Every structure is written in C-alpha cells, then in structure tokens.
Amino acid sequence: SSELTQDPAVSVALGQTVRITCQGDSLRRYYANWCQQKPGQAPVLVIFGKDNRPSGIPDRFSGSSSGNTASLTITGAQAEDEADYYCTSRDSSGNLVIFGGGTKVTVL
Amino acid sequence: EVQLVESGGGLVQPGRSLRLSCTASGFTFDDYAVHWVRQVPGKGLEWVSGISWNGGTIAYADSVRGRFTISRDNAKNSLYLQMNSLRAEDTALYYCVKDRMIAVAGVLEDWGQGTLVTVSS
Numbered sequence: 001s002s003e004l005t006q007d008p009a010v011s012v013a014l015g016q017t018v019r020i021t022c023q024g025d026s027l028r029r030y031y032a033n034w035c036q037q038k039p040g041q042a043p044v045l046v047i048f049g050k051d052n053r054p055s056g057i058p059d060r061f062s063g064s065s066s067g068n069t070a071s072l073t074i075t076g077a078q079a080e081d082e083a084d085y086y087c088t089s090r091d092s093s094g095n096l097v098i099f100g101g102g103t104k105v106t107v108l
Numbered sequence: 109e110v111q112l113v114e115s116g117g118g119l120v121q122p123g124r125s126l127r128l129s130c131t132a133s134g135f136t137f138d139d140y141a142v143h144w145v146r147q148v149p150g151k152g153l154e155w156v157s158g159i160s161w162n163g164g165t166i167a168y169a170d171s172v173r174g175r176f177t178i179s180r181d182n183a184k185n186s187l188y189l190q191m192n193s194l195r196a197e198d199t200a201l202y203y204c205v206k207d208r209m210i211a212v213a214g215v216l217e218d219w220g221q222g223t224l225v226t227v228s229s
C-alpha cells in the first residue's frame with residue numbers, strides 16, 4: 001500500500017494532551033516521521049524514527065508506533081502548537097516517500 | 109545555520125518546461141540526500157522526488173515519473189528539478205528539503221521557503 005491515513009482535524013484544550021494518528025500498511029515496516037506546518041510557513045520536523053526529536057523541539061512532543069499505526073502525542077498542548085501535522089514514511093516497497101493527508105490541530 | 113534557497117519558479121504554459129534550482133549552505137551538502145516536495149496552496153504536502161548523497165539513488169513519485177528529472181551538483185552545493193511536459197496539476201509551491209540521511213530515507217529535516225510554479229495558459 002502507498003497510503004498514509006490521518007484524521008483531518010482534532011481539537012485539544014490548552015494544557016491537555018492530544019494524540020494524532022497515522023495509519024498505513026508500510027508502517028508495519030518503517031517508522032513514521034512527523035512535520036508541523038503553521039500557516040504561511042515551511043514545515044518543521046518534530047519527530048523522526050522511533051521517538052526522536054530534532055534539536056529545539058520541545059519534549060512535550062513524542063512519537064510511538066504499534067502495528068500499522070503511528071502516533072504523535074502532544075502532552076500539555078500550547079497555543080503555539082496549533083498547526084497542521086503531517087506524517088511521512090516510506091511506501092511498502094521502501095523506494096518512495098509518502099505523506100499522510102495532514103491533521104489540523106486546534107488548541108482551544 | 110542550514111539554508112536552502114529555491115529559485116526558478118514562475119508562470120509557464122501547459123506542455124512547456126521549467127528548471128528549479130536549490131542552493132544549499134550551512135552544512136556539508138554531499139553528506140545528505142535531498143528532496144523536492146510540493147504543496148498546492150491550501151492543500152497537503154506531496155513528495156515529488158529524492159536523490160541520495162552521490163546521486164546513486166533517485167526516486168520519483170508516480171505523478172511525475174517520466175516527466176521530471178532530479179539532479180545535484182555537489183561541487184556547487186546545488187539541487188535541481190527539470191520539469192518537462194508540465195500540467196495544470198503541477199501548479200504548486202515547490203520546497204527543497206534536506207534529509208537527515210545520506211540515503212533517500214524520507215526524514216525531511218530542513219526545508220527551504222519554496223518557489224511557486226504556476227502552469228496555466
């Protein structure tokens with residue numbers, strides 16, 4: 001399969017925890033990576049591999065995976081976390097890179 | 109500081125060609141794979157193509173294979189995308205993206221600001 005499926009939108013109360021999921025057959029073999037994109041800005045990598053954060057990414061962002069589902073969790077969501085989040089991984093052949101459709105996170 | 113600066117976008121008629129360039133600085137360019145990713149304004153991200161550190165591995169999305177050609181010149185710290193037989197659906201903001209790996213792993217670590225390509229008659 002060459003698809004990654006994400007929920008289109010999710011909301012979270014300020015300071016609460018939100019989990020964003022990404023489903024796809026290729027995730028049984030490859031880790032998902034997660035990018036955050038705010039309006040008018042280029043995306044930013046927030047999680048890669050099993051559960052790794054690039055330098056400068058707050059530790060309230062974490063990643064996990066089980067079976068064909070990868071998750072990005074924001075623990076204690078802040079107003080500045082309001083953004084679109086995209087999962088990305090390889091397709092089942094391992095040769096191509098694929099994106100999920102994105103999840104819009106609204107912080108209430 | 110990693111910098112990726114795209115250029116070459118613009119308005120082009122359907123069926124014509126365009127060549128995008130990306131100039132990299134702030135890191136050792138030939139230590140990493142690089143990619144092109146595009147985004148229709150207001151829509152999601154779409155991976156277009158990736159090339160390994162030495163150009164030995166190249167991959168394309170099905171939507172552009174046979175029409176687009178990715179290449180790099182490590183001596184010039186530059187990435188290119190030759191786009192032929194352009195279609196209206198190729199209209200998008202094209203990002204140059206650095207991978208964390210030397211291979212085409214898809215760990216899209218650093219992004220440019222993008223160059224806009226508009227295909228229209």
